[in-house]
Amino acid sequence: MSALPFWPHEASAYSAEIDHLALAFTVLIVLLSAPVFVLMIIFAVKYRRGRTADRRHPVNSRIGFEISWAVIPFAAMLVFYVWSTRLYFQQHHPPGNALEIQVVAKQWMWKFQHPGGQREINELHVPIGRPILLTLASQDVIHDLYVPALRLKQDVVPGRYTSLWFDADTVGVYRLQCSQFCGADHAVMGGYVHLLSPSDYARWLEQAGTDMSLASQGAALFRTRGCSGCHGAAATVKAPKLEGLFGHEVPLSDGSVVTADAQYIRDSILMPHAQVAAGYPDIMPTFQNVLAEDDVLKLVAYIKSLAAEPRSKP
Amino acid sequence: MTDVPINKRADPNDIRDRGLSETPEERASYLRAGHTLRSWFLTTDHKRIALLYLVSVTFFFFVGGIAAALIRIDLLTPEGDLLSNEGYNRAFTLHGVIMVWFFLIPSIPNTFGNFLIPLMIGAKDLAFPRLNLLSWYIYVIGGLCTLFVLVAGGVDTGWTFYTPLSSMFAHGQVVMAATAVFIVGFSSILTGLNFIVTIHKLRCPGMTWGRLPLFVWSHYATSLILVLATPVLSITLALIAAERLFGVGVFDPKLGGDPLLYQHLFWFYSHPAVYIMVLPGLGVVSELVTAAARKRVFGYWFVAGSSLAIAAVGFLVWGHHMFVAGQSMYASAVFSFLSLVVAVPSAVKVYNWTATLYKGQIAIDPPFLFAASFIGLFVFGGLTGLVLAMLAVDMHVHDTYFVIAHFHYIMVGGTVSAYFGALHFWWPKMFGRTYPMVWGRIMALLIYLGFNLTFFPQFILGYLGMPRRYHVYPPEWQVWNVLSSTGASILGIAYLLPFVYLLWSLRYGPPASANPWGAAGLEWTVPSPPPKENFVETPVVDYPAYNYPMEMEEGARG
Amino acid sequence: MEQARKRLATVWLALLALLALTVAGSFTVTGAASAVVSFGVAAAKVALIFWFFMQLRTEKGLIRVFAVGAIAWLAILLTLVTIDKVTR
Amino acid sequence: MVDQPYxxxxxxxxxxxxxxxxxxxxxxxxxxxxxxxxxxxxLTHPREFVDSSMQLHVWIGAINTAVLLTSSAAVALAVHAVRARQFRATSVLFVIAAVLGVVFLGIKAFEYATEYREGLLLPPVGVQRLFMDLYLVSTGLHALHVTVGAGLLAAVAAFAPQRATLVENTGLFWHLVDAIWVFLYPVLYLAR
Known part of the structure; x- marks a missing residue:
């Protein structure tokens, strides 16, 4: 890289499109502001006080001008509005086949959990050429995961899951940063994203190896934290069975219906009295101060893995 | 002209006196109406209160400026070597809190608005003179709270006080800082209230709405925002303080609260607050441009109406601060669209000023140079704001130095230029003395150059991906940061210059006539400095605003 | 004079009747209908207070605009917060 | 007598x-x-909001609403009286209104005490805690306004019942404090 960087790396087709949008918009900025700069200078020279010039018929109002310089720039902006809003919406609809990675932010580090159970801190290894979906959770304050090379950022808000997806196409090591002010060491809460070829990624997974996938780690927690005592197959307590639950609709005790997504599972573990499944007593204790966000994400992964299994009859 | 000894009291009618002696106007002016401290600190004269504000906001401008200097020095190197992480956080928090609430928001309205609105509409004072004084005292109490925060170790939340960081995690003087902002908010509210009632009720005979100077229109729009937005900030900060003090919290995510709700409330105030800062500047520039060109403003009603439009639509766009915060994407799309709409009235103003210059009699004096800097920097700041309003681009540059550069173009390039423009334009009116034009021109140029050198590199840094509130950054970005800090030192020197020549002019400047610029407007019909009661006789207006003579085709005048 | 006092007394009785209505409503209707009843009644009560007690009846148009202006501005805050909340 | 700028x-x-x-x-x-x-x-927690609201004492709130409405009516009559230059009546009506304000505060204090005994104030966890925090801050802020308003009413009644503008403006403030309660009541007590 040269000593004087002007432009950040592009690590995905999406980055390139954002750059096109930004450059095209810059052209529009120049077109809209140049007349102001040029005319101001010309007028200041030509009509300088004391200088003779033709000052007859000064104009003090012209409705046509007013309307045209209000409407034309606005219409030009609208083109860009449609363009950028389309990209933004696309960025909020992750494809279904994405590789899912769980991210937990806390003061002042990033934890990443791969589906195979591999964990890393402040470093993220992901393959290029397939969509990656990051599920973001915060243990304490608001953070923000920002990867300039991907032109993407998303706040990580405590109390809920947010997400970010990308489809990178250039191998390399790129910076990731926290861009929402989060306290004392905000400025050093960063790390690197390693975009690897699929084969390198497979090799990395192997050497980072772990005996248990994320879902199995969740299953272990499910037993050790006592969840299975009520939700397990042999339980006598009247608790909802979790097989085949994920992604399906759940009728609640107040008559409404929710989809059992990650956020619902999380809220049910940490705030069990909020959305009680219809037909079950409101007896589950909260795990608010027992489980950290990364444990909760493991349980979510476990319960998600149960989705494939047939739903047992209550 | 230098042959007059400085310490000799010469004849005030002698042109070579250089204004050493007290002029008859000065003897009869508000400046000499009482010399005791009590006559200043218990005054209800809007002109004296304006000077009290002038001194106090200038003080806070330099306190905030020192924090900025620390920030820029620390950023000279990629390592965090001058300040610790925590120290840097406290420096930028204080810089933000002081500059926003103790300088930018009160700057133009409370000094020049206070001084000029009654003079411009032909009134003897504001509608509630004692309330006006109370407002200054509230400002001072708020300021003392801020200084207490400064002395007691600072505050580390950023000026935005985002929860749960501010309510549960920060270690600094959050409650005291919130209290300071809460208190100074009431000063804003009272000033806004005073202006609204004054403009409605105290216009002199013949001063119809269509004849009001645009400065007054923009202050009317500003006042509406002050009274409608500030209370929401007050209650929001009170909630943060209540959570820290008593554990009574409504945003706590652990209980199911929503931190984004805090952001909604905060930006419902703080985005319109941007217009509180810039609308008075827009009003100043309308005055400066017309006076420099000696020409009626192009499209009076469009410029006046655009102030109100900015004030109104400005309330509908706050969500653009939350595009990456986890706000609903549909809400984001709505806010993005509305943010484009608010650019229209701003564009109308800029194009109208440019058209005003056409066929004018333009004097390249300091006020015009400041106005021209304002227009250039405001245009650039405004258009880069539209980049940020673009949802997809914002995902990249949000919370980076791009944002920092953008809003400094508006607030420092815009508002501070307008503030100094106003100071140079109305200085002869306020103090009855003129200053050396050449120094004013030098200062305007230095500010323009220093400003662009400081903040233009930050656009590039932002697009490269340098997040805001970072003092440790990758080494390859150092060049841009060094350029920026170099610009900042030029800017710092430029801001100190007026202290020399403006203060010099107070004693040695040649006396100013009632209308040194040959400008239209009621404030130029009274002596400089104006007498205590402003107008000996209530003026009657039977001509439009900016009633400059127009050059017609030969024979058309008759 | 007497007539004006009578009018104020009538308004007072109407306010108490509305209060009874809204309390009764809270025991009978639920959900969206309940919100409509309770806020409809509250709006009616505040309208009576503004119009008769605060004398907007006899004030100029400008004062009336000022009295309801803040309410309109508050509506902006509530509407846009709602848009975010219900579509999130 | 006209003051300076007028x-x-x-x-x-x-x-x-x-x-x-x-x-x-x-x-x-x-x-x-x-x-x-x-x-x-x-909007975030509709069910718990309603549940928490149902825990509050609807009737105490209703009585307090009636007290404030009555007090407002007294102030309206006082403004009427000052316009008829019946300053004694103005004074008496303002005192009545101020006393009703104090009654409101007394009832409110009793209500807080009851809620404290029932363990409603500062319940340990969850959305009910958020609701009660909201309840505390908003009713507390309102009670502060009632206190200031009642003080103003009493002061004007005692020292300046003949100053029509002051009487009217104090009255306007009191009516607004009343109007805000009229909205706080359904928001907090009547969510169903």
Missing amino acids: STVLQQREAATMGMFVFLGTEIMLFGGMFAVALGLR
């Missing part, structure tokens, strides 16, 4: 009234922040 008594009165209404607008926006918090909370 030329006529009418102009001065109109300015005072307008200033008061602008001030009331700022009060509406101040409480507006609380209403926005309530709205946000209810």
Whole structure:
């Protein structure tokens, strides 16, 4: 890289499109502001006080001008509005086949959990050429995961899951940063994203190896934290069975219906009295101060893995 | 002209006196109406209160400026070597809190608005003179709270006080800082209230709405925002303080609260607050441009109406601060669209000023140079704001130095230029003395150059991906940061210059006539400095605003 | 004079009747209908207070605009917060 | 007698009234922040919001509403009286209104005490805690306004019942405090 960087790396087709949008918009900025700069200078020279010039018929109002310089720039902006809003919406609809990675932010580090159970801190290894979906959770304050090379950022808000997806196409090591002010060491809460070829990624997974996938780690927690005592197959307590639950609709005790997504599972573990499944007593204790966000994400992964299994009859 | 000894009291009618002696106007002016401290600190004269504000906001401008200097020095190197992480956080928090609430928001309205609105509409004072004084005292109490925060170790939340960081995690003087902002908010509210009632009720005979100077229109729009937005900030900060003090919290995510709700409330105030800062500047520039060109403003009603439009639509766009915060994407799309709409009235103003210059009699004096800097920097700041309003681009540059550069173009390039423009334009009116034009021109140029050198590199840094509130950054970005800090030192020197020549002019400047610029407007019909009661006789207006003579085709005048 | 006092007394009785209505409503209707009843009644009560007690009846148009202006501005805050909340 | 910047008594009165209404607008926006918090909370947690609301004492709130409405009526009559130059009646009516304000505060204090005994105030966890925090802050802020308002009513009754503009503006403030309660009551007590 040269000593004087002007432009950040592009690590995905999406980055390139954002750059096109930004450059095209810059052209529009120049077109809209140049007349102001040029005319101001010309007028200041030509009509300088004391200088003779033709000052007859000064104009003090012209409705046509007013309307045209209000409407034309606005219409030009609208083109860009449609363009950028389309990209933004696309960025909020992750494809279904994405590789899912769980991210937990806390003061002042990033934890990443791969589906195979591999964990890393402040470093993220992901393959290029397939969509990656990051599920973001915060243990304490608001953070923000920002990867300039991907032109993407998303706040990580405590109390809920947010997400970010990308489809990178250039191998390399790129910076990731926290861009929402989060306290004392905000400025050093960063790390690197390693975009690897699929084969390198497979090799990395192997050497980072772990005996248990994320879902199995969740299953272990499910037993050790006592969840299975009520939700397990042999339980006598009247608790909802979790097989085949994920992604399906759940009728609640107040008559409404929710989809059992990650956020619902999380809220049910940490705030069990909020959305009680219809037909079950409101007896589950909260795990608010027992489980950290990364444990909760493991349980979510476990319960998600149960989705494939047939739903047992209550 | 230098042959007059400085310490000799010469004849005030002698042109070579250089204004050493007290002029008859000065003897009869508000400046000499009482010399005791009590006559200043218990005054209800809007002109004296304006000077009290002038001194106090200038003080806070330099306190905030020192924090900025620390920030820029620390950023000279990629390592965090001058300040610790925590120290840097406290420096930028204080810089933000002081500059926003103790300088930018009160700057133009409370000094020049206070001084000029009654003079411009032909009134003897504001509608509630004692309330006006109370407002200054509230400002001072708020300021003392801020200084207490400064002395007691600072505050580390950023000026935005985002929860749960501010309510549960920060270690600094959050409650005291919130209290300071809460208190100074009431000063804003009272000033806004005073202006609204004054403009409605105290216009002199013949001063119809269509004849009001645009400065007054923009202050009317500003006042509406002050009274409608500030209370929401007050209650929001009170909630943060209540959570820290008593554990009574409504945003706590652990209980199911929503931190984004805090952001909604905060930006419902703080985005319109941007217009509180810039609308008075827009009003100043309308005055400066017309006076420099000696020409009626192009499209009076469009410029006046655009102030109100900015004030109104400005309330509908706050969500653009939350595009990456986890706000609903549909809400984001709505806010993005509305943010484009608010650019229209701003564009109308800029194009109208440019058209005003056409066929004018333009004097390249300091006020015009400041106005021209304002227009250039405001245009650039405004258009880069539209980049940020673009949802997809914002995902990249949000919370980076791009944002920092953008809003400094508006607030420092815009508002501070307008503030100094106003100071140079109305200085002869306020103090009855003129200053050396050449120094004013030098200062305007230095500010323009220093400003662009400081903040233009930050656009590039932002697009490269340098997040805001970072003092440790990758080494390859150092060049841009060094350029920026170099610009900042030029800017710092430029801001100190007026202290020399403006203060010099107070004693040695040649006396100013009632209308040194040959400008239209009621404030130029009274002596400089104006007498205590402003107008000996209530003026009657039977001509439009900016009633400059127009050059017609030969024979058309008759 | 007497007539004006009578009018104020009538308004007072109407306010108490509305209060009874809204309390009764809270025991009978639920959900969206309940919100409509309770806020409809509250709006009616505040309208009576503004119009008769605060004398907007006899004030100029400008004062009336000022009295309801803040309410309109508050509506902006509530509407846009709602848009975010219900579509999130 | 006309004060400094004014030329006529009418102009001065109109300015005072307008200033008061602008001030009331700022009060509406101040409480507006609380209403926005309530709205946000209810939209996020509709069921728990209603459950928490049902725990409050509807009848105590209703009685307090009636007290404030009555007090407001007394103030309206007082303004009427001052315009008829019946200053003694103005004084008496303001005192009645102030006493009703104190009654409101007494009932409110009793209600807080009851809730404290029932363990409602500061319940340990969850959305009910958020609701009760909202309840505490908003009713507390309102009670502060009632305290200030009652003090103003008493002071005007004692020292300046003949100053029509002052009487009217104090009355306007009191009516607004009443109107805000009229909205706080359904928001907090009557969510169903």
